[in-house]
Amino acid sequence: MSSVYLILPVILPIAGGALMPVLHLPEKRRNLYLEILVLLTSFLAVLCVLRKPEDGFTMFHLTGNLDFALRLDGLGCVFTCLIAVLWPLATLYAFEYMRREERTTSFFAFYTMTYGVTLGIAMAKNLVTMYLFYELLTLISVYLVMHPMTRKAIHASRIYLYYSIGGAAFAFISLVFVIIFGNSTDFILGGVLDPVKVGDNLQTILFVYLLAFWGFGVKAAVFPFQGWLPEASVAPTPVTALLHAVAVVKSGAFAVMRLTYYCFNVEMLQGTWVHFAVMSIAMISIMYGSTMAVKETHFKRRLAYSTISNLSYILLGVTMMSPLGLLAGMSHLVIHAVMKIGGFFSAGAVLHQSGKQYIDELNGLGRKMPFVFGVFTIFSLSLIGIPLFAGFIGKWNIAVAAMDTGKRYPFAYAAVAVLLYSALMTAIYMLTVVVRAWFPDQGTDAGCSNEEITDPGWEMKVPLGIFAVAVLILGWYSEPLMEVLRAIAEL
Numbered sequence: 001m002s003s004v005y006l007i008l009p010v011i012l013p014i015a016g017g018a019l020m021p022v023l024h025l026p027e028k029r030r031n032l033y034l035e036i037l038v039l040l041t042s043f044l045a046v047l048c049v050l051r052k053p054e055d056g057f058t059m060f061h062l063t064g065n066l067d068f069a070l071r072l073d074g075l076g077c078v079f080t081c082l083i084a085v086l087w088p089l090a091t092l093y094a095f096e097y098m099r100r101e102e103r104t105t106s107f108f109a110f111y112t113m114t115y116g117v118t119l120g121i122a123m124a125k126n127l128v129t130m131y132l133f134y135e136l137l138t139l140i141s142v143y144l145v146m147h148p149m150t151r152k153a154i155h156a157s158r159i160y161l162y163y164s165i166g167g168a169a170f171a172f173i174s175l176v177f178v179i180i181f182g183n184s185t186d187f188i189l190g191g192v193l194d195p196v197k198v199g200d201n202l203q204t205i206l207f208v209y210l211l212a213f214w215g216f217g218v219k220a221a222v223f224p225f226q227g228w229l230p231e232a233s234v235a236p237t238p239v240t241a242l243l244h245a246v247a248v249v250k251s252g253a254f255a256v257m258r259l260t261y262y263c264f265n266v267e268m269l270q271g272t273w274v275h276f277a278v279m280s281i282a283m284i285s286i287m288y289g290s291t292m293a294v295k296e297t298h299f300k301r302r303l304a305y306s307t308i309s310n311l312s313y314i315l316l317g318v319t320m321m322s323p324l325g326l327l328a329g330m331s332h333l334v335i336h337a338v339m340k341i342g343g344f345f346s347a348g349a350v351l352h353q354s355g356k357q358y359i360d361e362l363n364g365l366g367r368k369m370p371f372v373f374g375v376f377t378i379f380s381l382s383l384i385g386i387p388l389f390a391g392f393i394g395k396w397n398i399a400v401a402a403m404d405t406g407k408r409y410p411f412a413y414a415a416v417a418v419l420l421y422s423a424l425m426t427a428i429y430m431l432t433v434v435v436r437a438w439f440p441d442q443g444t445d446a447g448c449s450n451e452e453i454t455d456p457g458w459e460m461k462v463p464l465g466i467f468a469v470a471v472l473i474l475g476w477y478s479e480p481l482m483e484v485l486r487a488i489a490e491l
Contacts (some may be wrong), residue, residue, distance in 0.1 A: 002433040004057055004240060005044070005047075005048060005053075005057075006048055006053065006056070006057045006071070006072065006123060007057055007059065007070060008044050008048075009041050009042075009044040009045040009048060009084075009116070009119050009123075010070065010116050010119050010120045010123065011116065012037065012040065012044065012116065012206040013037060013041045013112045013113060013115040013119075014113045014116035014117065016033075016037040016041075016112060016202075017037075017108070017109045017110065017111070017112030017113035017115075017116070018109065018113060019359055020033075020034075020105055020106075020108060020109040020112070021105055021109055023107060026219060027104075027242070030097050030105065030108070032092060034095075034108055034112060035088065035091060035092065035095075036090045037112065037116065037217070037358065038087055038088045038112065039088050039475050040117070040278065041084075041087075041115060041119075042084040042085070042087060042088055045080050045081075045083070045084040045119060046080075046081060046084050046455070047095075048072060048080070048123075049072060049077045049080055049081055051425050052072045052077065052263050053071075053072070055071070056069045056070055056071025056125040057069060057070045057071070058125075062128065065125065065185070066126075066128050066179070066185060066391075067125070067128070067129075067185065068128065068129050068132065069124075069125040069126060069129055070120075070123045070124065070125055071123070071124075071125035071186075071187075071230070072123055073187065073189075073252075074487065075257060075262070075330070075488055076122050076123055076124070076187075077488075078330055078333070078484070078485070078488065079121075079123040079250070079254050079333070080119060080123060080332065082250070082333070082334055082337055083115070083118055083119060083122060083247075083383035084101075084119075084363050086113050086337060086341060088239060088337075089284075089462070089467070090341065090463065090464035091111070091112075092462060092464045093241075093345055093348075093459060093460050093461050093464075094108070094111065095143065095458050096352070096456060096457050096459035097348055097352055097460065103147065106143075106147075107144070107147050110137030110140055110141075110143045110144055111144060113140050113254075114137065114140050114141055114144065114247055115247075117133055117137045117140055118137065118138070118247045118251060120133035120341055121133045121134055121137065121251050121254065122254070124187075125146050125186060125187065126184070126185040126187060127175055127178055127185045127187070127259075127263055128175065128176075128185050129173060129256070130255060130258060131172070131175055134171070134216070134219075134251065134255060135164075135168050137219075137247065137248065137251060138160075138161065138164040138165075138168070141160075141247065142157050142160055142161050142164075143157075143249055145157040145160050145232050149180045150426070155231070156228075156231040156232050158229070158484070159227065159228045159231045159232075160228045160232055162228075163218050163219060163225055163226075163228040164219065165213045166215075166217065166218065166225075167214070167216065167217070167218030167219065167225065169215065170211040170214050170215025170216075170218075170329050171212055171213075171215035172253075173211055173212065173215070174208055174209070174211065174215065174259065174263070174466035175393070177204075177205065177208045178192065178193070178263050178264075180197070181197045181198050181201070182194060182197075184431055185263075187258055187262035188262060189262055189490065190261075190262075190265065190266075191261070191262065191263060191264050191266065191267075191268070192262075192263055192264035192265075193263070193264055193268060195263045195265075195268070197321045198230055198268070205264075206269070206273065206274040207274070208235055209259075209264050209269060209274055210274050210277060210278065212259055213256060213259070213260075213278050213281070213450065214221065216255035216256050216259055216279075217252055217256055217281075217315065218249055218252065219248050219249060219251030219252030219255070220249055220253045220256060220311045220312075220314070220315060221249060221252070221285070221289075221307065221308045221311055222252075222281060222282070222285050222311070222312060222315060223281055223284045223288055223308075223312075226285065226289070226308045229249070229304050229307060229308055230296075230301045230304040230305060232304070232309075238318065239243035241340075241341045241344035241345055241348065244391060247299030247408045249307060249311050250306065250333060250337060251310070251352070253311055253314045253315060253318075253329070253333055254333070255316060256318055257318055257326065257329055257330070257333075260318055260319075260321070260352055261318075261326055262468070266321045266322075268295075269321055270408075270409075271408070271409060272322065273320060275319070275409070276396070276409075276411055278319045279316065279319040279320075279411065279412065279415070281314060281315075282312045282315040282316040282318075282319050283312075283414065283415060283418045285308060285309070285311075285312035285315070285416050286309050286312045286313060286316065286422050287309075287418060287421060287422065288308065288309075289305050289306065289307070289308030289309030289311075289312065290305070290306070290309040290311070290421070290422040290425035290429070291425060292308075292430045293305035293306045293309065293425065293426075293429040294303040294425050294428050296429075297351065297358050297359050297360065298357055298358055298359075299351075299356075299357055299358065299359060299362070299433070300344070300347050300348075300351070300357070300416075302359065302429055302433075303340070303343050303344055305372075305429075306343075306383065306426070306429065306430075307340060308331070308339070309422055309425075310336045310340065310383070311336075311424070313332050313336070313394065313395065313398055313419075313422075314329045314332045314333050315329070316328075316398055316402075316415055316418075317329035317330075317331075317332060317397070317398045317401055319400045320402065320404075320405040320412065321405070322401060322404060322405055323489040323490055324397075324401040324404050324405075324488040325401040325405065326488075327359060327397060327401070327482075327485050327486060327489040328394070328397035328398040328400070328401040329398075330485045330488065330489065331393060331394050331397045331478075331481070331482065331485055332394030332395070332397070332398065335382075335390045335391060335393060335394040335474060336391075336394060338377050338467055338470050338471055338474070339382045339383055339390060339391055339467075339471055340379075340383075341467060342376075342378075342379045342464060342467035342468060342471065343376065343379045343380075343383070344372070345460065345463060345464050345467070346372050346375060346376035346379065346464065347376075348460075349363060349369070349372045349455075349456045349460050350362070350369065350372060351364065352456060352457070352458055352460070353369060353372075353454065353455070354368075354369075354453045359432065359433055359436065360436075362433060362436050362437050363436055363437075363440035363441060364437070365453065366434075366437035366438040366441035367438075368454065369453060369454065369455045370455065370463075371455040371461060371464070372455055372456070372464065373437045373438065374468075375464045375465065375468040376433070376434065376437075377404040377434050377438075378468045378471055378472065379467075379468070379471065380431060380434050382421060382424045382431070382471045382475065383426055383430055384427045384430060384431075385418050385423050385426070387475075388472075388475045388476060389471060389472070389475040390470070390471045390472075390473075390474035390475040390478070391471075391475075392475060393474065393475065393478045393482075395419055395423070396418060398415070399415075399416055399419055402415035402419075403416065420464055435474060
């Protein structure tokens, strides 16, 4: 397969989304156009993965040895496939959810363009290309947060923009240092920093890595730069689901993987002060997110705090600085995306069908919406990490990586205690919703008996059902996925 075809899944949704306001299609034709566009993009993306060109495709030359180029390696293939599978289902869900909303054409235009930009991050050949797509993602997705045009939505979009611009500055510093001290800006497993060029500048390099970890980690809502994520929950649920499960936050975690294992030399980072610093930041983020989720009474914001915690599970695996750590990070990257997009879509279905936003309003709602709360129960058990559900696999891999790293650096053993604490908090903040929905307090408006509330239509049910089945399959039979990830991590 010619490498030039790598550009097609990136350009197609960007161009197709930008054309939407010009086409002036009625709703049914617009939705058909969108679903075909997204499915075609996913087909091309998966085709690129299956027939992975050996050489990358250079779109244009910048200066010196800096190119704007695409290439698929193992890690890029994992993220590309994840996006390609989830996006068509998310688009189908959005058709029903957005039916009562205003300015839907502009919404779907930016929603679809975000798909292409996220694929650009996944397929970037080098740090320069990933950085440029990374910042383009900010510029496009900020409109999606702002879409309701309420005071809260505008405030949330500003917070998101401020955090992202600050993170961009930190990330840019790392780009400059990789150009100066590296042999290349291309992504090469093992890193590109040249020890000879680094010389006596090791402490400076370590400090730059910390800044870059925070810079790219802003989109992964790492502590103390997590404040934008709960605020962004004011956006429509199709947006928050992609922000919190796929596009933005996973791009942040993916970028930290690239930075740690493909740009900086992990052997140079292991055992240094920055190794323990970033591991500590990940553990603090996990405890903060899970604790705040217990306190939060708003349904979507509770899931947002849960996302903060679970994203740092990925980063905790990454900061083990080992092949097992990379495997753990990749496995939770995939599994959490499926669990959390299902969780947010469940919350969105509740909001869409009943208008209820707070936990204490959900009493007995499981009897009115058995399908939604049935799949939400599956997502909840998986997020807790119950065996035979997918979430257990990701957490188990992180614990194994921590125990392995602990043999050399005992501080890593603390990660196991953090995982146990977070599992307890997750059980509290997820099961309180499940129990309240299925077994209401008799002293409350049990069963919402006076309200006409039902499960949503098929456009919402199909994605939710597929995600629930995926969680069960990955929990029962994860070995094929693990084999692929082990090969990428070179275990």
